[in-house]
Amino acid sequence: MKKDTPFEWDESCRRAFQNIKDYLMKPPVLMAPTSGKPLLLYIAAQEKSLGALLAQNDDQRKERLLYYLSRTMVGAELNYSPIEKTCLALIFAIQKLRHYLLAHSTNLISRADPLKFIMSRPVLSGRLAKWALLLSEFEINFIPQKAIKRQGLVNFLADHPIPAEWEVSESLPDEEVFYIEMLPPWRMYFDGAARKNGAGAGVLFMSPSDDLMPYSFILSHCCTNNEAEYQAIILGLGMTVEMGLSQLEIFGDSALVIKQLIGEFEVRKEELVPYQKEAQRLLQKISNVTLGHVPRADNSQADALAGIAASLTQFDSRPERIPICERWVVSTLEKFSEEEEINLVSVYAIEEEDWRQQFLDYLEHKKLPEELKARSYVQRVAPKFCLFNNTLYRRSYDCILLRCVSKEEGQALLSEAHGGICGAHQAGPKLHLQVKQLGYYWPTMLRDAIELARHCTACQLHANYIHQPPSPLHPTVASWPFEASGMDIIGPINPKSSANHQYILAATDYFSKWAEAAAYKEIKATTVVDFIRTQIVYRYGVPRYIMTDNGTPFRNKTMDNFCEKFGIRQRTSTAYNPAANGLAEAFNKTLCKILKKTVAGNKKDWHERLGEALWAYRITYRTPTESTLYSFVYGVEAVLPLEIQIPSLRVSLREGLTEEENVRLRLQELESLDEKRLEAQQRLECYQARLTRAFNKNVKLRSFQKGDLVLAVRRPIMATSRYGGKFAPKWEGPFVVQEVYTNGAYKLVTPEGRRLPAINGKFLKNFIHEYSMVECKKLQPKFNYTKKCVVTNQIKRSRQQSSD
The missing domain is CATH 3.30.420.10 (Ribonuclease H-like superfamily/Ribonuclease H)
Structure with a gap:
């Protein structure tokens, strides 16, 4: 108006x-x-x-x-x-x-x-x-x-x-x-650091619940800062693909890398083109991904992770654990300056506020939290909750009221449903569904159910075997004939031979695959030493090393003295891992197949047929070297009895040669032998490379560090308790990793300090366990391995005297 x-x-x-x-x-x-x-x-x-x-x-x-x-x-x-x-x-x-x-x-x-x-x-x-x-x-x-x-x-x-x-x-x-409610996507912050003495990459993942997952990587080669930035984002994208994330927000402080990946900048430097293509390839595997540039101040955590990795270039390739704790020295020194120090392991738990309280305050008194983020969360989620008889309930999507319990009560419910009366030790997702169907709810019930199932000792001991190999294949290649040999024992053989022989001692050369074997009534340390001296050393020279298993005929003082005298290094495979001496095992299988077919009439004359079986094996064409073993060792094919009965071309030609022409022809064959061996070695390496590629396709990397707690597959040599039967566990332990060898072998000890033989990593898996205070006290005197515990080394003298 x-x-x-x-x-x-x-x-x-x-x-x-x-x-x-x-x-x-x-x-x-x-x-x-x-x-x-x-x-x-x-x-x-x-x-x-x-x-x-x-x-x-x-x-x-x-x-x-x-x-x-x-x-x-x-x-x-x-x-x-x-x-x-x-x-x-x-x-x-x-x-x-x-x-x-x-x-x-x-x-x-x-x-x-x-x-x-x-x-x-x-x-x-x-x-x-x-x-x-x-x-x-x-x-x-x-x-x-x-x-x-x-x-x-x-x-x-x-x-x-x-x-x-x-x-x-x-x-x-x-x-x-x-x-x-739509969960926000995961966030990833990355940064790279290139210095004069080394380079590093840092990646920080942030889950929708704001949980942090930091990673630091030491780059094995010096590079520019832009290459380090690309290395960081490629490493982060690789982990994202492995985790199966479909939504991701990526942030970095390198405007060049971000804008090159989104297409605003052109990649002009040729050394950055492979990195940009690899990053684009990984980005295409994520269905919903966004890239954004942030200032360096907002990327401080990833920057610190990259700086730490760039500074620690003196470590080797194994991962290092660097604990980061919050401390203030002055108050601690004042408190314990006049107190006696003794060993004690104690566990502290920080009291957390009950998650139900904020909803109870809002539904009863319309009271909201002070923080803006918490206030918005309560207002958005509160319509899903209701009060009935002063008890908080949550409405499910099935229109069922679920009683809200605290985290401690939820842990008790999960423990009872998992391993209590009528507990079937179900996996985490099924356990979560069962508790939810019973009518209970708390925000982290799925995560708690998965963690409880993972930490259950019974579930770990009775879990299925892990059939994927834990590490890549490590083929053994010798550089020259009879440089290395693999030895093994076949037997006891039933029935015994007519000469009362029941064992075969065999040795196989790693380069030429030439084999020697002999039958024995029994095999002792002296038997093995005589066999090596007569069958190997006196015929082909002293080998550089011999590969055997851990049997008593090979592991004894007599064998050690003999190897020390001739300068032979003895290597042994781990227990129950015949693949470590695979060449000897393969020859054993081939020799047994030949003997089975040649002794079909009289099974007690196999010791007489052993020479024929070795002859047949040596003149057979081998796929890895593409030649026979005889020609590989002597430079010429062996003359067979069949060629004498019905003269072949080469036999007919040699009969017409003079002695001088025959010698000249033989010298030419011997001079070309070295070239044939080098070509055979190349073919052998190519053959092993094909086998390695096929084997590594099924590899699922699994490694352990010194001090880790592991479970081992039950084997007679690993058994520490005498119980078995149909319901015996498949795994035994836990054991502590005392030493880490090359090629995936480990040395274990029991919690009581008893050492066990070396074992291959394919028979091990991590043991997940939260120690109680009593268990930590038992392990502390011998091993200082306390996980998820806060260890303090001080206690007041007055408290000790009062306890006395």
């Missing part, structure tokens, strides 16, 4: 004001759905547009509108067939109205049946397979259209879609009722 304008109020103004009041007092056109009643979904598809309408019958059997949608088709959608456009309208509706359809059963009303078209296809592929997957989580029933009802309105929506330039509002009229 303008100034100096008289105010007039007549009957028409009064009626208009009354109409406004009446309109505001009437219910809105769009209603909220009622639980327990099915929804009605109308869909329509025109030539270039789609329409959908959601309704529900009220108590008077009258349809009430809940929501309506429409849009135009774009791109390839315009080329769809009419039935495919109807399917597209259904998919468009369920994507927009997902929160409605998940809570109710839905009756689909349409002229055509899109459900039948999608589900009746014999083979689903492309978009039809994607649509079928989207429809699988809803309960939708098709009802043929019999009357117009709301179909006319749906057709109107399809004929008049929302223009493409309009901004579609994401707010829903009843989003307070059907609220679905």
Whole structure:
């Protein structure tokens, strides 16, 4: 109203004001759905547009509108067939109205049946397979259209879609009722540091619950700062792909790397092109990823991780654990300056506020937390909770009230459901589902269930064997014939031979695969020494080393003195790991196959057939070297008895040669022998490389450090207790890793201090356990391995005297 304008109020103004009041007092056109009643979904598809309408019958059997949608088709959608456009309208509706359809059963009303078209296809592929997957989580029933009802309105929506330039509002009229919490994506911060003496990379992952996962990597080669930045982001993306994350936000303080990856900057330096291509390849494996540049001050944690890695270049390739603790020296010194120091292990627990209190305060007194983030969280999540008889409950998606318990009560519930009465020691996800079905809830119940199942000692001891190899294959290659030999014992053989022999002692050369073997009644230390002296040293020279197992005939003082006298190094394989001496084991298998076929008539003359079996083995063509063993050692093929009976070409030619020509021909063969051996060595290395690639495809890296607690597969040599039977555990322990050898071998000790033989890493796995104070006291005098415990080394003298 303008100034100096008289105010007039007549009957028409009064009626208009009354109409406004009446309109505001009437219910809105769009209603909220009622639980327990099915929804009605109308869909329509025109030539270039789609329409959908959601309704529900009220108590008077009258349809009430809940929501309506429409849009135009774009791109390839315009080329769809009419039935495919109807399917597209259904998919468009369920994507927009997902929160409605998940809570109710839905009756689909349409002229055509899109459900039948999608589900009746014999083979689903492309978009039809994607649509079928989207429809699988809803309960939708098709009802043929019999009357117009709301179909006319749906057709109107399809004929008049929302223009493409309009901004579609994401707010829903009843989003307070059907609220679905979307977890924020993971965040990754990266940084690289290049210095004069080394380079490092730092990666920091932040989960949706703000849990931190820091990683530092020492780069093995010096590089520029930009290369270190690329190394950091590639390492982080590799871990992201391994963790299976689908949403990720990446932040770094290097504007060059970020803008080159998003395409704003061109990669001009050739040394950065391989890094940029590898990063782009890994980015394509993540479905939803964003990259952003942040100032260095906001990336301080990743910068510190990279700086630490760049400074610690003196360490080798094994991972190092650097504890970071919060301390203040002055108060500690003042407190314990006059106290006697004795060893004590104690465990402290920090009291945490009950997570239910903030919701109880809000529901009872409308009191909100002081922090802005916590205040927003309580206001958003509080509608899911309710109070009943002064007890907090949470509404589930199945409309079931779950009693809210504290974390301590939840741990007790999980322990009882996992290993208590009727506890089946289920895995973490199943345990979480069981406790939830019983009617309990706390925010971290899934994570707590997984952790409890992982820490359960019974579950670890009875877990299945790990069949994937823990480390890559390490092939053994000798550089020259008879440089190294592998020895093994075959037997006892049943039946014994006619000469009462029951053992075969065999030795195989690692380069030429030449084998020597002899039969014995029994094998002692002197037997092995005589065999090496007569069959190997006196024939082919002193080998550089001999590979054997840990049997008593090989591991004794007589053998040690003999090896020391001739300068032979003796290597042994780990227990129950014949693959470490695989060449000897392979020859044993081949020799046994030949003997089985040659002694079929009289099984007690196998000691007489042993020479024939060795002869057959030596003149057989070998795939790795692509030659026979005889020609590989002597430079010429052996003359077989068959060639004498029916003269072959080479036998006929040699008969016509003079002695001088024969000597000259033999010298030429010997001069070309070295070249043949070098070519055979190259073929052998290529053959082993193919085997290594095939083996390493199944490798799942698993390593242990000194001081780790591990479980070992039960073997007779590893058994520390005499119990067995059908219900015996598959694993035994825990043991402590005392030494780490090369090629995946470890030395273990028991908690009592008893040393065990070396064992291969494929028979080990990590033991996850939280020590109690009593268990820590038992382990502390011999081993200083206390995990997840806070160790203090001081106690007041007065407390000790009072305890005495």
